[in-house]
Amino acid sequence: DIYCCLIDMDNFAQYNLSFGKHVGDAILRIVGQRLKKLLPDGLMLYRGIGDNFLILSTTPIDNNAKQSSMILDSLEWECHKQISAPLTISKLVHNVTAAIASCRLDARKASYEKINGVLTFGKKRAKKQGPGGMLALDKAAFNDYARYQEISHSFARALDDGEFYLMLQPQYDGNQHIVSSEALIRWKHPTLGFISPAEFIPVAEESDAIIDIGNWVIEEACRLLQTSQKQGVRTRIAVNISGRHIVRADFAKQLLETVIKWQVNPDMLMLEITETTLISSVELVRERMESLGHEGFSFSIDDFGTGYSSLSYLKELPISELKIDRYFVDEITFQDERVPIVDSIVDLAHALNVSTVAEGIENEFQCDYLKQRGCSYFQGFYFSKPLAEKDWLNAVLSAEKVQVAQTEK
Template structure:
């Protein structure tokens, strides 16, 4: 039994369909079970209505299985045909499943327009009629347009709803009928076309959501107030969705007759939002736990964001600093010129700091200035240029670097620059002097404490350290201008003029002599340590050399050479080596580096000096070493032996002399002459642990008796290591050797 459709419903459909339409008019009618039109409302676009009793309609019988555009055979009102044979166009819409309502849209003529315009007008009118039929009909059944493009639009509409996960609904207040789009069924998890009612639809909402939507729906009906709520919906399969529900009124006259709206599945949106929020919280947690400040500013220098480390490093809370000018974090003059630097970059693109990074002073909220390392980069965020700054407090790093620098370049005891600093400064002075056109000298001075090792042994190292620290302070106080004092190795100090010296200026010589005398007085002045008065002396060796001929190695060599000469003169001696005396050092240096070559090339030879007894009889000989240098000529033992004793070269020379003496004794034995040869042994040689073994092996090698070799110990060793020398002599005496 088909439901009755009232005349008022038909009029409402017609009115909604023809409103703002460009078609000529619309006819809305009911069909009987045979598919024949029954009641009909005919409404012209100008608002004129036609009495149903005066309306006469005849056209082809409708086939529900083949709905579509129908050519109307006859369409007349009061006997007047409204369709011409060529211009008249009509499109009929029918609902499926023996629905009781249908409609027809017609265009009387093309009204001077093109065929395309006429077709478009019909398309729009048909769609309006479709919506009007859907809104008013008892059942939710899709209107099937007989036009292909219209079908495509309907499919697109459903597809959009599916993609956006938004369903549409409408409630007719008079009938209580609910109309749903396809997506509504999918959201609820119900089979498509399932019968629904208001109570059924509301049953899927949990209590809180149901209460809110019910109250809002009532307000729409009573007061016409739109609503939008977010809540939850439990689908038919038990899955809970987060939804957004909206509702709006539709009026007939001033009365709300329908309520329509949308239901959007926002579960995925919330999941993404929650993920985004969690990710943002994750990033915020990372930023807030960094040891560095991360701050963003705009092109005017205003702080936009800051992490929590801002409070640790600068003393400002993030909320407190946001909106402030970034110059608040800088001391003058950086704060004063910051905006100028920023504007310069914005105008020219030439960065002085952006993208470069540098060390700068930072200003704490308390007013304390501290070192920072700033790295800036530029980003574009939502079309706006912004700058990201990463600020690192490098106070501890600077302290550590200062400690490392101090350890590397300063002496812990005296707090004076050390030998490494001396080497660097000397290289700089040499380079500076060498770059000048006129000849310039460099001035250095070596101060070596006399017998300080014995002093440490006598009074203890702590006393020696205090004395050295005091001496360092006194020397530092005695110098001024370009002069700089350094702690050398062990118990010596160095002084360097950090600026080249004019070698032709005689006033400089007088100044240097005065300086060295002041240093001498500072050293010999008694020093009180632990209630005891200590007096010390030092050998002072200074040099003034042409920078073009000098190097770090040569300067050290000259100073060491001068120190040895000064030591020979006695405690507290002062010796200056100038350019003229530099030749003495060159000769000394040549001798020092020629010993090994001389041994390999047989440059040494022995001369025998006879020894007589009281009866003037030859009882033996003394072996005297001689050296003929290929460049320096004959070198006296008085000159080269002391140089050899400064290193192990004296050991090699001593072994050569013993071997040569043994060879001569062997030759004499072969000739039947029994004699004895005396050789000079350096104390440095005899105190070696392997000396007895070496000399014994040489005696055995040449088949000699130990008493044929007389040993004479040089006086230098007797002074410095008398106890050890006596011990070695006793052991050699037990082996059969004699000493003169």
């Protein structure tokens, strides 16, 4: 086996922007010198592209020897400490961190492409741990990498071959009438089987695949809205919009073209954006939201309370709804008389004059609690599981007939 290690500086572009490239270059030179001093015989340091370094073994590693594993683990921690140690440039002290990802590969199968791919995959996982994240990939991680590769290269084919499909989970008002539904994308891969959105959406967001998937979801939602409308039911569908998608220059134009094509009114679509999207490109997102708000589209902040939204932004943006994340709904139990975060979100929504939707409701106690606190709409298995297209159409048609009958009485 050979030992491979990728060291990728955290948020390094910010140093170049804040202090100039000459400072960034000086930091990399000092870090490189520190790392080089640590390496024993048999390991070589290389400068990678941009702000990363690569350590490769020049002689085979005995993968069965416990001592060699301990030496390499200890080396990685020493690298971490040396990178994190303060460094002084032009009388200014800088503190930097780096993600460290390492693995051991069969030298007979270790092409540059595989080494680079595996280490980049490991680096992304290490960075999710936060600044200075470290990850040593084990044998199971190679299977994860192979799965990741297959998923990332399957999006275009999946769209062409119709592997994606929508499930719809109804949202109810206090009288248990269906007022809207959330579009939930699903993927049945021909070889990998069912792949959870929690797994494939983050992979899609690394490329423009998320744009194509987002456009497909909007197209399908509009088709379903037209179908229900032709059968005499006017309802609403909420679709999740990724941050990468909404900041595209052609997003608003394509969205308008889609609703016109399917003869759907803009107010029949609820566009869900996450707090992370809101704060990462706030000015651009605000511009898109205001423009689309004038066209009649509505916006919901998804998973509200899990991010770091500024209340001033919320007040200024054309938001119609705050969606209470299931994480907070799960805290509604018999043990606690009050759930302060849920109460605060509902109170904030009232102050902003917007609706609230609680998702992930699983029992009557949670439902009653949310009703008493003034929550507007309700979603979860207690009311309905996500439904396939045919079942969803039957559900909204039946709900409409019941509502009409009740009104006539």
